Amino acid sequence: MSRTRTRTPVVPGWFAGEGDDFRLLGTRCSACASVFFPREDAFCRNPGCPGGELAEVPLSRKGRVWSYTDSRYRPPSPYVSDPELEWQSYALIAVELEFERIVVLGQAVPGVTVADLTVGMEMEVVPGVLNEDAETTWTTWHWRPTGVGA
Amino acid sequence: MTGEVAVLGAGMHPWGKWGRGFVEYGTVAARAALADAGVDWRDVGSIVGADTVRGGYPGYVAGATFAKALGWQGARVASVYAACASGAQAVNTARAQILSGLADVVLVVGADAAPKGFFRPAGGDRPDDxxxxxxxxxxxxxxxxxxxxxxxxxxxxxxxxxxxxxxxxxxxxxxxxxxxxxxxxxxxxxxxxxxxxxxxxxxxxxICATSDGAAALVLSSMEFARRHEVADPVRIxxxxxxxxxxxxxxxxxxxxxxxxxxxxxxxxxxxxxxxxxxxxxxxxxxxxxxxxxxxxxxxxxxxxxxxxxxxxxxxxxxxxxxxxxxxxxxxxxxxxxxxxxxxxxxxxxxxxxxxxxxxxxxxxxxxxxxxxxxxxxxxxxxxxxxxxxxxxxxxx
CATH class of the missing domain: 3.40.47.10 (Thiolase/Chalcone synthase)
Known part of the structure; x- marks a missing residue:
């Protein structure tokens, strides 16, 4: 039995696009050019800024590993996982985007483990699936080493 | 120089997993600190509680919760929360009251009863948190x-x-x-x-575990410590x-x-x-x-x-x-x-x-x-x- 689930971002407005066009979405202040991810839409957090308009801006696709770890035990709710299935650990990667000078945490693409990673390695952001329920495929971003094919 | 406050008393409830509530632990620690200081609870002018987010409403108003458990005696009350730094905020609140002359003696208490396993966020869907x-x-x-x-x-x-x-x-x-x-x-x-x-x-x-435990301090002005005949107290x-x-x-x-x-x-x-x-x-x-x-x-x-x-x-x-x-x-x-x-x-x-x-x-x-x-x-x-x-x- 299969039926079509709706693909819905786990958080609205944090990322968009498919394939090579996939991007994390932040906001940029029109007054001071500070970039925010997760996006700030109501106020600029630079204490020296008089306050500008915050406009959506896609973040760089690629960056370098700042650090990484993994989750060997099942995280508690609100993380969603099937308690009937054996827990499969996944890697978490903090990636530094050179242009934005920001470090963004994300899950690694399935199959990439801590053994595959080193600090400084180049990574790219790709679309991923966080979890699925009866009606919805909840989508997210994943980090993938640039040396690995789709 | 901001000025110093005296530490008259220190007390704890031992850390562990005891299966009881945070109020009980905090009260034990508070009584230990008061006894160590040789100060009667009824002579304490102010109590500052470091909050816990795991004890329901009493945890959010920890100062009053401990004051009630020790027996209402009319003291000024404050409750503070700053996650792992809550205790320092409580000490600082007490210090500010003492240095400004609002209180001579302040009791500071923090206590928690921790759940098993990972800490997790408060319940409900809160995508802005x-x-x-x-x-x-x-x-x-x-x-x-x-x-x-x-x-x-x-x-x-x-x-x-x-x-x-x-x-x-x-x-x-x-x-x-x-x-x-x-x-x-x-x-x-x-x-x-x-x-x-x-x-x-x-x-x-x-990696550190999560535990039950409680700690308390009795802080006072240097002048009160002298009157209390503590010549050379530990000072913050x-x-x-x-x-x-x-x-x-x-x-x-x-x-x-x-x-x-x-x-x-x-x-x-x-x-x-x-x-x-x-x-x-x-x-x-x-x-x-x-x-x-x-x-x-x-x-x-x-x-x-x-x-x-x-x-x-x-x-x-x-x-x-x-x-x-x-x-x-x-x-x-x-x-x-x-x-x-x-x-x-x-x-x-x-x-x-x-x-x-x-x-x-x-x-x-x-x-x-x-x-x-x-x-x-x-x-x-x-x-x-x-x-x-x-x-x-x-x-x-």
Missing amino acids: PDWLRFRVLGATNPTYFGLYARRRMAVHGDTLEDFAQVKVKNAAQGALNPNARYRKRVTAEEVAASTVVADPLRLLD RAVSTVTPRFPTTVLDLPDIATDSAVAVEPAAETFRASIARAAYEEAGIGPEDLSLAEVYDLSTALELQWYEDLGLCGEGEAAKLLREGATAPGGRIPVNVSGGLASFGEAVPAQAIAQVCELTWQLRGTAGERQITGARVGITANQGLFGHGSSVIAVR
Whole structure:
């Protein structure tokens, strides 16, 4: 039995696009050019800024590993996982985007483990699936080493 | 110079998993601190509670909750919350009241009853709460952040898993000597290495547990201490409760990203280093003046980070300092002689107060088998999530 689930971002407005066009979405202040991810839409957090308009801006696709770890035990709710299935650990990667000078945490693409990673390695952001329920495929971003094919 | 307040009394309820409520633990610690001070609860002019988010409404109004349990006597009340830094906020609130003349004697209490397993966010769907988001979107538990910091240190400074294990070995040896600690067994490096990996590269014995526990202090004006015939009390000389400066460059709990530094150049000093600097400046001392330090070893690797952030050594030199034995009892600057979180496990609102209890006993010379000979100056340090600095300097 299969039926079509709706693909819905786990958080609205944090990322968009498919394939090579996939991007994390932040906001940029029109007054001071500070970039925010997760996006700030109501106020600029630079204490020296008089306050500008915050406009959506896609973040760089690629960056370098700042650090990484993994989750060997099942995280508690609100993380969603099937308690009937054996827990499969996944890697978490903090990636530094050179242009934005920001470090963004994300899950690694399935199959990439801590053994595959080193600090400084180049990574790219790709679309991923966080979890699925009866009606919805909840989508997210994943980090993938640039040396690995789709 | 801000002025000093006296520590008249210190008390704890032992850490563990006792299966009772935080009010009971807090009341035991409060009574112990009052007895230690020789002060009648009815003579206390103000009570400050460090809140817990795990005890329902009574936890959010901890000051009043403890006041009621001890018996309403009309004292001024305050309740504060700053995550792991709640205890320092409570101490600072008490100090501000004493130095401004609002109160002569203040009771400070923090207590928690911790659930089993990982800390988790409060219930309900709250997509505007970073603490909810990091669990929902990433499954990023507290230990995964500790894992990130540990791996970063290994890559940048060359720290090894053996270095991390030696922190646990050192702290467990001290915990074995502390009747208030939850874990009172010495641990070997082999046992650390054989424990299960929780968040690569950290193992179960690298990461602190979550515990029940309570700690309390009786603080007073120097004038009250003299009237109370305490000629030479331990004095709190500085309390740092600073916040970060934009843009932050270290990924901190519970955030999914750092600030961007594209428009504003970051400060040369990290947030954690600024916490200690503010305390040193207020106390008019430097790291070279310290007899001991109690730091927040949420993980073994994080204890090493604090060595550098407190200026006990240069950046990247923490593992060397540890290997030389400088931070063990008998070394140049013993760290976590109480046994630290490694031996206590974290009872969030009590922990920063417990750090000051240990300084008090060490500076009085009454720390028993853990006593650091001739201790005169001690510092505590921790960091509460959502940007809370916490550092206390006590002298005698």
